[in-house]
Amino acid sequence: MQETTTARVRHRPGERIMAAINRDPRTAPHGTRNDVLLAAATTALATALALLGVDGPRPDALGWTLLLTANVPLAWRRRRPVPALLAVVVCVVPYHALDNNHAAPVPATMVALYTVAATGTVRRTLITGCAVLGPALIINALTNPDEALELLRISGWIIAVLFCGIDVRYYRRYVAAIVERAERAERTREEEARRRVAEERLRIARDLHDLLAHTITLIGVQTSVAAHVLAADPDRLDRAAVAKALDDIAGTCRSARGELRTTLEVLRDLGTPDARGSLPGLHGLSDLAQTARAAGARVELTVRSGEVPPAVGAAAYRIVQEALTNAVRHGGRDGGPDDPTAGVGVRVRVYEEQDALRLRVTDDGAGVDTGGDGGMGRGGAGGGGRAAEGGRAPGFGIVGMRERARSVGGSLRAGPRDDGKGFEVSAVLPHGKDR
Numbered sequence: 557m558q559e560t561t562t563a564r565v566r567h568r569p570g571e572r573i574m575a576a577i578n579r580d581p582r583t584a585p586h587g588t589r590n591d592v593l594l595a596a597a598t599t600a601l602a603t604a605l606a607l608l609g610v611d612g613p614r615p616d617a618l619g620w621t622l623l624l625t626a627n628v629p630l631a632w633r634r635r636r637p638v639p640a641l642l643a644v645v646v647c648v649v650p651y652h653a654l655d656n657n658h659a660a661p662v663p664a665t666m667v668a669l670y671t672v673a674a675t676g677t678v679r680r681t682l683i684t685g686c687a688v689l690g691p692a693l694i695i696n697a698l699t700n701p702d703e704a705l706e707l708l709r710i711s712g713w714i715i716a717v718l719f720c721g722i723d724v725r726y727y728r729r730y731v732a733a734i735v736e737r738a739e740r741a742e743r744t745r746e747e748e749a750r751r752r753v754a755e756e757r758l759r760i761a762r763d764l765h766d767l768l769a770h771t772i773t774l775i776g777v778q779t780s781v782a783a784h785v786l787a788a789d790p791d792r793l794d795r796a797a798v799a800k801a802l803d804d805i806a807g808t809c810r811s812a813r814g815e816l817r818t819t820l821e822v823l824r825d826l827g828t829p830d831a832r833g834s835l836p837g838l839h840g841l842s843d844l845a846q847t848a849r850a851a852g853a854r855v856e857l858t859v860r861s862g863e864v865p866p867a868v869g870a871a872a873y874r875i876v877q878e879a880l881t882n883a884v885r886h887g888g889r890d891g892g893p894d895d896p897t898a899g900v901g902v903r904v905r906v907y908e909e910q911d912a913l914r915l916r917v918t919d920d921g922a923g924v925d926t927g928g929d930g931g932m933g934r935g936g937a938g939g940g941g942r943a944a945e946g947g948r949a950p951g952f953g954i955v956g957m958r959e960r961a962r963s964v965g966g967s968l969r970a971g972p973r974d975d976g977k978g979f980e981v982s983a984v985l986p987h988g989k990d991r
Contacts, residue, residue, distance in 0.1 A: 587634045595630040598663040602627060603953035606660040609665050615656035622651040627664045633671045635828050641684065649691060673729075675719025685718045693776055722742040762956050764816075766874050769953065770881040777851040777884055778805045804850040811847070837869030838906065841876055845904065846878045855880070860907040868987045871960040872915055875968065878957050879917035879981040886921065886979075912966070913985040920978040961985060 561566075604613055604622055615623055626647035629640040648661045669688065674682040689711060780800035815836075838861060845857040864872075883902045900921040909916055954970045961968040966985035973980045 588631070591633055594632045594633075594667065595627050598630060598667060599624060599627040601663045602660045605662075606657045609657055611772065612655065612657040612659070614722050615651070615654075615660070618857075619651055619654055619656040622647045623656070623660055626651065626661050630664060630667055632966075633668060635669075635673070637671045637675050638680075641672050641688075642670045645688060645691070662713075665712070669717045671928075672719045673718045674725045676723060678727075681718055681722055685714060694857075697891050713813050738888070760960065762874070765953075765956055766881075767812060767815050770877050771808055773881045773885045774808050774847055774851045775805055778808065800806055807850070808847060811843070836873040837866060838864065838872060840873050841904070841906065844873070844877050844880055848884055848902065853880070853884050853902050856903045858903075858905045858907075862908065862911060864913050864939055865964075865985045866915055869962050871964050871966070871985055872906060872913055872983070874960050875957045875981065875983050876915060876917060877907070878953050879970075880904070883917070883919040883921060883979065906989075908987075911986060913987055915983050915985070917981045918973060918978060919980075957981065958985070 573869045585877045606620075606623060626644050629643035633640040644661075644664050648665055651661055652658060665688075668683070672684050676684075693711065778801050781797050782805075786798060838859060839858060843858060845855040848855045880902060883900050902917065902919045902921050905916045957970065961983045964985050964987075966983060968981070968983040971979070
């Protein structure tokens with residue numbers, strides 16, 4: 557039923573007529589067939605006018621030949637408008653000179669004039685009008701020298717038809733411009749939608765990387781602590797230490813589960829304008845520090861900043877999270893997490909300066925690597941590791957931190973400390989609050 561209704565709407569006579577007016581006749585479908593039908597119609601109309609004899613005597617045999625032949629060129633008026641008009645004029649001029657019925661060839665002449673005006677430039681239309689109007693007035697003056705009103709009537713009809721064609725041509729150009737702008741706007745919307753989808757996918761990938769890498773790293777370290785306690789002295793098992801390590805693992809899992817649920821809500825609630833959920837911010841840095849302490853790191857956190865835009869706060873949160881993850885994973889005293897009791901010292905400073913949020917994360921660990929991640933230091937958590945250990949490929953940790961900083965117009969540096977005793981991550985995140 558719906559398809560039938562749609563088909564009926566598409567084939568309404570009014571809409572079909574408007575579609576035919578709006579489109580360029582040279583690109584219309586079935587143009588030749590329609591022109592042949594039009595030529596047949598004008599021939600029938602010319603024959604009727606000639607038989608009625610309202611404007612002069614009926615044509616003789618030569619007049620009938622010229623009259624009927626004048627309608628034939630209309631069959632290719634779209635493809636060759638000017639030659640078609642010339643062919644019509646060649647037949648019509650001697651027809652009128654023989655003083656036949658002057659009304660009969662008018663339909664073919666007007667159709668040819670209209671086609672030239674509707675498909676050509678204004679200059680060509682004016683030249684064509686003068687070329688047609690001059691002989692028409694001369695012939696009428698010779699055949700009816702006393703009919704000045706007839707001269708005015710002929711001139712008026714020719715000028716009106718030409719201006720009608722020009723007006724239709726400009727109207728079609730206007731409609732074509734509107735359609736072209738609408739299509740360009742639609743393409744722009746589609747490109748913008750694809751860009752937003754790509755950005756959202758990248759954002760989700762970053763969030764999942766930061767969350768999972770951070771959580772898995774901390775669980776791995778906490779599990780190593782529990783295993784170390786169990787293997788250190790089985791006869792004197794420190795149950796309190798094992799229970800604390802397991803409680804820390806359970807707490808890390810609960811926290812990760814809640815954050816993962818918030819991140820994945822984007823994929824489930826696609827209809828909302830901004831389904832990102834609550835963004836992490838500076839208020840969550842203390843939780844990150846506490847989690848890193850539970851993994852054995854000695855974290856010193858200093859935050860001297862007021863309210864910042866949510867995007868800047870989220871970028872700072874993720875950068876600190878990744879930096880702490882790298883420090884816990886790669887910054888052990890022996891260069892790795894094999895001895896979880898070593899405990900790396902990490903200092904986190906977050907402060908505002910010169911219309912920007914600045915943060916610096918330094919550690920005194922030994923997990924420094926001059927290869928991997930673009931030659932900037934440690935590989936990213938969650939698959940990077942140090943290039944010297946087994947030749948594993950670098951991860952996306954530092955790359956992700958740089959992308960986080962660039963997403964808010966900032967910059968990030970990561971590499972070994974100047975004194976060679978650890979690793980440092982520093983970032984500048986403009987917030988523009990005072991601009």
